[in-house]
Amino acid sequence: MTKRTTSVAMTSATEKELASLLVRDDGQEDICLATYRPSTGLTRDSALIAEAVPPEAGDRYVNRNATVTAEYILRGVAIAQRKGCGLVFLHSHPGASNWQFMSVPDRDAESSYANLARELTGLPLVGMTLATGTMTWSARHWNIGKGRQVDCTHSSSVRVVGNRFAISWNDVLRPQPQPNRRQLRTVSAWGEQCQADLVRRRVLVVGAGSVGLDVVVRLAASGLCHITVMDFDVVQPHNLDRLIGARPRDARLKRPKTYVAQREGRGAATAEDPKIEVSDLSICEPEGMKLALDHDLVFSCVDRPWPRAVLNALAYTDLIPVIDGGIGIDTFADGRMRNAIWRSHVIRPMRPCMSCNRQLDLAQVIPDRQGIFEDPKYIENADLSVVPASQNVAPLSVSVAAGLFSQYVSFSVAPSGLGDPGPLHYSLNTHNLDHLEHTTLPHCAIEQAIGVGDQRLDLTGRHNKAEQLRQFTRFPDHATRLLRWIDDRNQMLSVWLDRLSK
Ligand SMILES: [Zn+2]
Structure with a gap:
């Protein structure tokens, strides 16, 4: 069975709004919430970001690292629940570049809300990080385990659709092929x-x-x-x-x-x-x-x-x-x-x-x-x-x-x-x-x-x-099947010769 993968997609307008909430002039980390709708393929689960849920006064504290209040999370969950959406928890890594994996505090923060978000919205929490040095996104779905024993699957990509199609890649799951x-x-x-x-x-x-x-x-x-x-x-x-x-x-x-x-x-x-x-x-x-x-x-x-x-x-x-x-x-x-x-x-x-x-x-x-x-x-x-x-x-x-x-x-x-x-x-x-x-x-x-x-x-x-x-x-007559068999052998020989010539 093919392993399921996860991904996140958004429009460039949504990206712009989220970036304006996460990138601060004082260079400190920040946090915001958003909602998403699922898009379920044969082997890939995508979270499509629906709308930002900006923090209000007193919703979060920024002192180099950022933390949020339970009230803000509950407000985000309530909005998501009302619209049949899931919750996205986003934070920034100021000055960082490339795809970000989670530090221990990142993991603690997201995992502490993952079960609550999933129970109340019926959809896994999606965590996202913005590396502001290169404006690269990374993401994960908290979709493993039950109850408080919840863990995440790292996404393979974050796709931003605008005038230009920009994709942030998880280099571990989708390694960069070396040009030959x-x-x-x-x-x-x-x-x-x-x-x-x-x-x-x-x-x-x-x-x-x-x-x-x-x-x-x-x-x-x-x-x-x-x-x-x-x-x-x-x-x-x-x-x-x-x-x-x-x-x-x-x-x-x-x-x-x-x-x-x-x-x-x-x-x-x-x-x-x-x-x-x-x-x-x-x-x-x-x-x-x-x-x-x-x-x-x-x-x-x-x-x-x-x-x-x-x-x-x-x-x-x-x-x-x-x-x-x-x-x-x-x-x-x-x-x-x-x-x-x-x-x-x-x-x-x-x-x-x-x-x-x-x-x-x-x-x-x-x-x-x-x-x-x-x-x-x-x-x-x-x-x-x-x-x-x-x-x-x-x-x-x-x-x-x-x-x-x-x-x-x-x-x-x-x-x-x-x-x-x-x-x-x-x-x-x-x-x-x-x-x-x-x-x-x-x-x-x-x-x-x-x-x-x-x-x-x-x-x-x-x-x-x-x-x-x-x-x-799929079900041709006998003569066609026999001719296909001969043609397939001929084809295999030609593929083999191509491989040898590389
Ligand atoms: Zn139209």
Whole structure:
């Protein structure tokens, strides 16, 4: 069984507020409280910071080290309890740098309130430390043991989602990989510190079609240690003109698209021990959604409205940024090309959602969920403007991938201190790149649901097409099974030769 891990996430606005309560002009330590909502993945429990509970006069004493009164803790617990939240106990380590583990007084202070907070809120106390020298966060969940015998699990990361995606890493649980000679050129672009951050992120790529496959290969080549690819579809002959890396035999052997992405990703990977995992779930299924909650960042490489609606919501409810984009190819009535437009955007709090930036028509989600777009009779009779377009060509799908990657690099690396650029729109006929002016709509329900975690409105359900295709790929006929066995042996030989050549 995979060991459960813990993490904490917050928006940059929340981080700013908490830092203003913890960083003092006189350089002394300080304490404050906050509330959080849980976000429960398959193997990771995240605490999403909901709001700060600032101390009032007499709530704490500062004399180099800080202590708090029981009244303040009880007030924090009462607020958390009323809102269905857990309690966070935060303090600062002035001038310290990097991830902080607990001193004996830190441990005594947190453990003395851990049982009370858990009993009254029903959720473990979360402790956090801010090392003010480098503004690095560290965290732990007091989730071990019963009653007064309570102990903590150190979190693996603290994620802050803003203009730039900043992660504080626990170097013991997620050690910094040393860059190797295959990554020298990559490191020279943004430096060792940035590379150490990028390669530790667990990234999910939803959709292993023409764009998703390219995304997996390039992430693996840039040194990422942990990539998951999710798709339930299978390679078919008509995919071969766009699925670069797929071969005719993949279509003959009814290989899942994720199989090709894994094979090509492993071939391109430069990490010492890359983990490229695959899932044949749909993000629209409850288990697929839970798997997504184990990740730090998602690439959305799907064009259907239902999965995109699920990912659109996830970016706000669970503070997992989604890098999304797509292409629309427009033709004249006689079939000649009129134009192609591709877009890219980071979906996250403080940026418009896919519906507000007009990249997702929410009216199409229900017909998609009902499987209507799979029905040939419906497609034949429907006005084409209401059927989601899915055409793409190899020379242009690379532009979509490039759009996603420029958003990813700006959001992660922030060249010259500038983070994600907002929604971008590229028009092929005039070759204009435009910054779209879409902003957050004040009444958008999706963008209001920031950090609600497990209290989210559930958009998942049974996905009939995914269930059918899984039957098809998991249980092939005898001849296909035999050919797959031979192909797998061939594949193992090639992996072995690659290892020897490293
Ligand atoms: Zn919106």
